[in-house]
Amino acid sequence: MADNFTFIIDGTEIPARQGQTILKAADEAGIYIPRLCNKDGLEPYGACRVCTVLVNGRPQSACTQPAQPGIIVENDTEELTEMRKQLIEMLFVEGNHFCMFCEKSGNCELQALGYRLGIAAPRFPFMFPQRELDATHPEVFVDRNRCILCGRCVRASRDQDGKNVFQFTGRGIKKRISVNATSRLADTELKSADKAVAACPVGSILKKGVGYAVPIGERIYDHKPIGSDIESKAK
Amino acid sequence: MSKPKVATTSLAGCFGCHMSLLDIDERILQLIELIDFDKSPIDDIKEFTGRCLVGLVEGGCANEENVRVLQDFRKHCDILISVGDCATMGGLPAMRNTIPLRECLEEAYLNGPSVYNPSGKIPNDEEIPLLLNKVYPCHEVVKIDYHLPGCPPSADTIWQALTALLGDKPVGMPYELIKYD
Ligand code: SF4
Ligand code: SF4
Ligand code: FES
Numbered sequence: 350m351a352d353n354f355t356f357i358i359d360g361t362e363i364p365a366r367q368g369q370t371i372l373k374a375a376d377e378a379g380i381y382i383p384r385l386c387n388k389d390g391l392e393p394y395g396a397c398r399v400c401t402v403l404v405n406g407r408p409q410s411a412c413t414q415p416a417q418p419g420i421i422v423e424n425d426t427e428e429l430t431e432m433r434k435q436l437i438e439m440l441f442v443e444g445n446h447f448c449m450f451c452e453k454s455g456n457c458e459l460q461a462l463g464y465r466l467g468i469a470a471p472r473f474p475f476m477f478p479q480r481e482l483d484a485t486h487p488e489v490f491v492d493r494n495r496c497i498l499c500g501r502c503v504r505a506s507r508d509q510d511g512k513n514v515f516q517f518t519g520r521g522i523k524k525r526i527s528v529n530a531t532s533r534l535a536d537t538e539l540k541s542a543d544k545a546v547a548a549c550p551v552g553s554i555l556k557k558g559v560g561y562a563v564p565i566g567e568r569i570y571d572h573k574p575i576g577s578d579i580e581s582k583a584k
Numbered sequence: 585m586s587k588p589k590v591a592t593t594s595l596a597g598c599f600g601c602h603m604s605l606l607d608i609d610e611r612i613l614q615l616i617e618l619i620d621f622d623k624s625p626i627d628d629i630k631e632f633t634g635r636c637l638v639g640l641v642e643g644g645c646a647n648e649e650n651v652r653v654l655q656d657f658r659k660h661c662d663i664l665i666s667v668g669d670c671a672t673m674g675g676l677p678a679m680r681n682t683i684p685l686r687e688c689l690e691e692a693y694l695n696g697p698s699v700y701n702p703s704g705k706i707p708n709d710e711e712i713p714l715l716l717n718k719v720y721p722c723h724e725v726v727k728i729d730y731h732l733p734g735c736p737p738s739a740d741t742i743w744q745a746l747t748a749l750l751g752d753k754p755v756g757m758p759y760e761l762i763k764y765d
Contacts, residue, residue, distance in 0.1 A: 441673075445682065448764035449669055449735035455765070464762050469731035470672040474724060477674075477681035565765075574759055 354418035358402075359425050365416035372400055372411040375424070379583025381576030382424050383433050383462055385440075385550060386499035387412035392508060394500050399436050399462065401429065430466065437462050438471035443522075445477060445494035452560055453552030455568025459497055460551075461575035483528070485535035488557055489546055496526045496553040506545035514539045526553070588637035588750065591661060592624040595650040596677045596719055597643025600736040601668040602626070605640070607739035618750050623660075632660045638749055639663070640742075641728075643670045645720045646677050649713035658726040663749060666722045667742065669735040669764060678719040685717055730755055734763045 352367045358380050365374035370393060375382050386397040395413040402411045403423040411424070423429065440459060448454045480493040498517070503526075506514040514537045518527040530536035539545065541556045549555075565571065594602060602625060608615065621627045622636050639661030645651050658664055669675040680688050693699060693706045722728050730749075732741055741761040748755045 446673075446764075447669075447676065447679065449676065451765070460764055463764065464759065467757070467762065469733055469757075469762060470666065470721070470723065470728075475673060475678075475681075475721065477678065477718065479682050572760060 354416075356416055356418060356420045356422065358422045369416050370412055371402060371404070371409070371414050371416050371420075371422060374416045375411065375422075376579050377582070379580055380424065381579040382411045383465070383576065384412055385458060385462065385497065386501060388501050388505075388548060388550070390509070391501060391504045391548065394504065396498065396500050397436065397440075399433050401432060403429070433462075434466045434468055435472075437466060438468060438473055440497045441468075441471045442473045442475045443478070444496065445480060447494075451495065451552040452555055453495070455563065455565065455571055457552060457570075458550035458575060461570040464570060465574040465576065480525075483534045484557075485533040486537075486539060486557075487535070488541035489534065489539055489554060490557060491526065491528070491534055491554055493525060493553065495551045497551055498524055498526065499550060501548040501550060502526065502545045502554055505548035506539075506543065509544040512538050512543070512545070514543070514545055587618065587620045589622040589634065590619045590624070590638045590640065590746070591622040591632065591636045591657065592626060592640040593642065593653055593657060594625065595641065595643030595653060595671070595722075596646035597668060597670045597675070599625075599642070601640075601642035601671075601742075604734075604736035604739050605667075605742050608743050609739070611743060615746070618747075632656065634660075636661045637663060638665065638746065640665050640667050641671050641722055642667050644674045644677060644722060645716060645725050647713040647715050651716070651725055654722055654725055663729045664722075664726070665730045665732060665745065666728045667732050668737055669733055670719075671722045671728075672731045672733045673721050674719045675735065678721075681718045685715060689715075735765055737761075738763070 355362045355364050358375055363374060363378035372382050372384060372387060382400050382402060384400040386394050387400060393412045395410045398410055400411040401408050404414060404420055448460055454460060482492045484490040502515040506512050513529050516527055516529055517524055519525050528534050528537050546554050546556060623629050623632045639657040641654060641657055641664060645654060666672045670677060689706045693701055730745060732745055734741060744761055745755050
């Protein structure tokens with residue numbers, strides 16, 4: 350198979366290289382495919398399904414699916430946008446997201462997707478689950494009320510920090526982010542400068558002593574939708 | 585022809601959303617040309633005087649009175665709008681939703697560090713509306729036609745929604761007017 354080839358996203362022919370995922374090739378071509386659990390530099394995980402596209406008519410997660418010569422990919426369609434909205438709405442009702450006092454607000458990828466997709470209120474009943482907060486560590490806290498189980502901290506800690514601080518425990522609706530210590534974050538080797546801390550897309554893993562450092566109006570997603578950095582690369 | 589009527593109320597909210605409505609500044613003069621306020625804390629009309637085009641509801645439902653008022657709004661308003669995070673998702677009052685109601689009451693009236701309550705009783709007068717087990721967003725109690733999130737939604741967001749509805753146009757919100765904080 351040729352190393353360089355092209356395929357189609359929403360009618361546009363885009364270049365790709367052997368071994369690239371659909372998401373990566375789209376990024377380079379300036380086409381934004383919404384995503385949450387994917388992060389540049391981390392191994393693709395395929396957990397959130399927000400990046401679902403139709404590949405020759407079949408749903409696939411763009412962050413894990415390799416690009417292939419000549420495939421026809423649908424991304425920006427009404428049907429897929431509706432599905433992505435529902436996924437984001439489910440993440441909101443499944444946790445406890447009080448954006449009005451969350452330090453991550455304005456810089457949060459979950460919230461930003463809500464904004465980009467135009468979600469005014471989730472259509473599913475709120476669950477208001479019981480979730481634990483771990484504030485034992487001197488520099489960092491974990492607020493599981495806001496965790497969306499994307500696994501970015503797990504991968505960053507394991508593959509980039511070489512520490513394995515985080516892992517999942519439980520299954521299904523009982524699944525939680527946990528720490529690889531007797532149970533307290535304070536007993537791990539985590540440091541606030543670790544990649545795992547920066548990897549969290551939401552306000553679940555946050556540095557202490559930072560608070561609302563950036564004023565409203567200057568935060569990442571205050572004026573520009575998530576994905577506009579990728580879209581600005583479009584030729 | 586008489587002007588369309590708008591009603592507003594604050595259920596389990598802090599009146600911040602009403603403040604935001606007043607924050608439309610001098611546009612309030614334009615608004616008064618376009619509409620009459622019916623039941624609302626703004627003019628202090630306590631009961632509906634007739635059918636309203638738009639009902640603006642701030643706050644979610646924390647007690648039985650909130651539910652009654654909300655149902656009354658649904659009955660009298662053609663278009664019902666949830667204004668603010670408390671109405672759309674429960675907001676700050678919903679922080680109690682992960683704690684059993686009895687525990688909340690005991691903390692507030694018996695065990696809290698600053699409580700002075702020699703009677704040792706939790707208030708239970710029939711004048712006081714009964715609390716619901718949880719705080720509910722409005723759309724989990726009645727049908728809501730539009731949601732304006734935000735804590736509070738900006739004056740521009742409320743203005744945009746109202747003028748669109750009064751002009752019979754779709755309520756399309758530009759990116760910067762949808763905020764959850
Ligand atoms: S993590 Fe994001 S969505 Fe959740 S409360 Fe914080 S800002 Fe809102
Ligand atoms: S703590 Fe953050 S990075 Fe880790 S799984 Fe939860 S949301 Fe993802
Ligand atoms: S970004 Fe692809 S599944 Fe989460």
